[in-house]
Amino acid sequence: MAKQLYNQPSPLETRVVSKRFALEGSETLDVYLANDGYKAFRKAREMTPEAIIEEVKTSGLRGRGGAGFPTGLKWSFVPRTSPKPRVIVINADESEPGTCKDRLLMEYDPHQMIEGILIAGLAVDAHVGYVYIRGEYRYLIDAMDRAIDEAYAKGYLGKNVAGTGFQFDLYTHSGAGAYECGEETALLDSLEGKRGVPRMKPPFPAVAGAWAMPTLLNNVETFSAIPPIIRDGGAAFAALGTPKNGGTRLVCISGHVNKPGVYELPLGFPMMKAINEVAGGIPGGKKLKAVVPGGSSCPILRAEECDIPMDYDTLAKVGSMLGSGGMVVLDETTDMVRFALRIMKFYAHESCGWCIPCREGTTWLKKILQRFYEGQGRREDISLLGELSKNMLGRTFCALGDAAALPTISIVEKFTEDFEVYLARQEVLV
Amino acid sequence: MTFSPQLEERFAKMLTRYPEGRTRSAVVPMLMYAQDEVGAVTKELVEEVARRCKVTPLQVDEVVGYYSMLHRKPQGKFHVQVCTNISCLLVGGEELYEHAKKKLGIGHKQTSADGQFSLEEVECMGACSWAPAVEINYDFHHFVTPEKLDQLIDGLRKAQ
Numbered sequence: 001m002a003k004q005l006y007n008q009p010s011p012l013e014t015r016v017v018s019k020r021f022a023l024e025g026s027e028t029l030d031v032y033l034a035n036d037g038y039k040a041f042r043k044a045r046e047m048t049p050e051a052i053i054e055e056v057k058t059s060g061l062r063g064r065g066g067a068g069f070p071t072g073l074k075w076s077f078v079p080r081t082s083p084k085p086r087v088i089v090i091n092a093d094e095s096e097p098g099t100c101k102d103r104l105l106m107e108y109d110p111h112q113m114i115e116g117i118l119i120a121g122l123a124v125d126a127h128v129g130y131v132y133i134r135g136e137y138r139y140l141i142d143a144m145d146r147a148i149d150e151a152y153a154k155g156y157l158g159k160n161v162a163g164t165g166f167q168f169d170l171y172t173h174s175g176a177g178a179y180e181c182g183e184e185t186a187l188l189d190s191l192e193g194k195r196g197v198p199r200m201k202p203p204f205p206a207v208a209g210a211w212a213m214p215t216l217l218n219n220v221e222t223f224s225a226i227p228p229i230i231r232d233g234g235a236a237f238a239a240l241g242t243p244k245n246g247g248t249r250l251v252c253i254s255g256h257v258n259k260p261g262v263y264e265l266p267l268g269f270p271m272m273k274a275i276n277e278v279a280g281g282i283p284g285g286k287k288l289k290a291v292v293p294g295g296s297s298c299p300i301l302r303a304e305e306c307d308i309p310m311d312y313d314t315l316a317k318v319g320s321m322l323g324s325g326g327m328v329v330l331d332e333t334t335d336m337v338r339f340a341l342r343i344m345k346f347y348a349h350e351s352c353g354w355c356i357p358c359r360e361g362t363t364w365l366k367k368i369l370q371r372f373y374e375g376q377g378r379r380e381d382i383s384l385l386g387e388l389s390k391n392m393l394g395r396t397f398c399a400l401g402d403a404a405a406l407p408t409i410s411i412v413e414k415f416t417e418d419f420e421v422y423l424a425r426q427e428v429l430v
Numbered sequence: 431m432t433f434s435p436q437l438e439e440r441f442a443k444m445l446t447r448y449p450e451g452r453t454r455s456a457v458v459p460m461l462m463y464a465q466d467e468v469g470a471v472t473k474e475l476v477e478e479v480a481r482r483c484k485v486t487p488l489q490v491d492e493v494v495g496y497y498s499m500l501h502r503k504p505q506g507k508f509h510v511q512v513c514t515n516i517s518c519l520l521v522g523g524e525e526l527y528e529h530a531k532k533k534l535g536i537g538h539k540q541t542s543a544d545g546q547f548s549l550e551e552v553e554c555m556g557a558c559s560w561a562p563a564v565e566i567n568y569d570f571h572h573f574v575t576p577e578k579l580d581q582l583i584d585g586l587r588k589a590q
Contacts, residue, residue, distance in 0.1 A: 094556050098558050100558045134556070136499070176498075177499030177500070178496065195492060254559045255520045261560075338519075339516065342519050346516075352496075
């Protein structure tokens with residue numbers, strides 16, 4: 001019997017980081033080694049650190065956590081000759097609403113991520129790494145621990161990685177339920193045993209990160225993309241995507257579609273094709289109303305804005321983001337007031353309270369949206385929501401304030417008619 | 431305070447993972463695992479973790495107040511977490527949560543009188559493409575309908 005996956009793969013996928021997912025025993029080192037495992041590490045061991053970083057730059061890989069920062073450039077910021085030891089931190093705090101891909105990478109192919117971490121270790125001369133996994137993913141902490149134990153037992157972690165004399169230690173670290181800890185500096189505070197609140201930048205983590213040591217921090221999917229890049233060359237990976245948007249990425253499609261799932265698609269894949277063909281279209285023949293392109297923090301797109309290729313630059317051009325790859329599809333029946341309220345309840349709950357514009361802003365936005373939803377809205381609330389949100393933008397340590405404000409601004413501006421419906425209903429009642 | 435041998439072994443290893451003098455880093459994971467065994471983060475546990483990690487009890491206490499998975503009161507033997515965030519919302523997550531409230535006869539962060547079940551409306555837990563999702567203790571359940579939730583809960587009740 002074939003392996004039971006979370007969702008059926010689509011023939012339209014380009015499976016690079018997910019190519020081993022369907023293999024029986026894909027989580028074991030033996031299956032990994034039999035299917036291209038550690039070819040990239042051995043190749044990287046023969047390369048200079050500069051050449052490794054150059055290859056990653058060539059690949060056009062951009063951070064898969066949400067911000068989309070060019071990975072090779074990030075690696076080049078880590079001072080490999082610093083007298084302080086370098087640390088690698090893997091962000092497995094996947095919490096952005098709409099996003100459920102890192103789970104699969106750790107469950108189905110943990111050794112690919114480990115190999116990517118080891119290559120990063122060669123590039124920045126680091127010898128220790130911590131996988132920060134959200135507390136809710138306990139079964140994945142166990143799965144990663146098993147993979148790490150197996151790698152130690154068979155000589156792929158520890159004093160002599162793959163017999164090459166390279167030393168590297170890797171550990172898991174459990175979070176305890178806090179969206180904010182997905183923000184890199186808050187994650188570092190959490191890793192140090194503190195409340196996860198963001199730090200002032202600079203200094204950036206590359207210079208002073210975990211325990212004030214130079215720290216290379218990337219998302220699970222970013223590390224998982226490294227072995228194929230080194231093995232087949234950065235140019236080959238880049239060619240899968242569009243210029244400056246290299247490779248493939250895992251797109252998590254959820255909401256009103258017939259076949260929700262996580263699919264690996266090349267950058268630049270048409271959004272409408274992803275909805276209608278990969279995810280099987282909208283149930284009941286209903287019309288598309290809107291799409292959240294990359295997790296709840298991204299400004300929402302109206303249906304008529306969705307006829308675009310999915311890459312970082314195109315999404316930026318239409319005023320949104322590709323974010324973390326969490327694509328949420330909304331059909332014509334969706335009540336945008338209710339949707340905006342649920343988003344804001346989330347941010348108000350998750351604001352760490354460190355910066356006042358975020359702490360107070362999210363709370364007030366939630367109250368106003370709640371009032372509206374309960375039929376107590378006022379016409380001036382519509383502009384007040386926009387005004388309050390805009391006052392939060394850029395006035396906080398981390399991006400959570402913007403993450404709460406941006407979708408709200410877009411919903412209020414693009415779906416004013418949904419708010420009007422509430423006002424009209426109230427008038428009838430009066 | 432002593433823990434089970436398995437947990438003692440885990441903690442001994444945990445304290446060696448971080449750079450020298452950085453045992454404070456073990457505070458959050460140690461609390462997470464100890465809480466599962468003790469049932470809640472008690473005052474005694476705070477002091478014990480502080481002692482082991484070489485920090486003050488206050489430094490542990492402030493962490494307990496921050497993270498949503500750390501709790502000072504015991505939860506039910508089965509902690510039912512229903513997600514109502516956007517992806518779940520669109521496919522019936524809120525209705526599922528309302529159903530769970532009725533089925534269990536308890537509300538958000540409440541525990542049933544017999545101590546068997548507790549309920550929590552939770553934020554996104556990373557199961558968006560298989561929504562609506564429920565996590566019971568650390569086990570994920572996907573595409574959960576009210577009927578499926580009833581079966582899950584009845585099954586757990588029967589297993590008592």
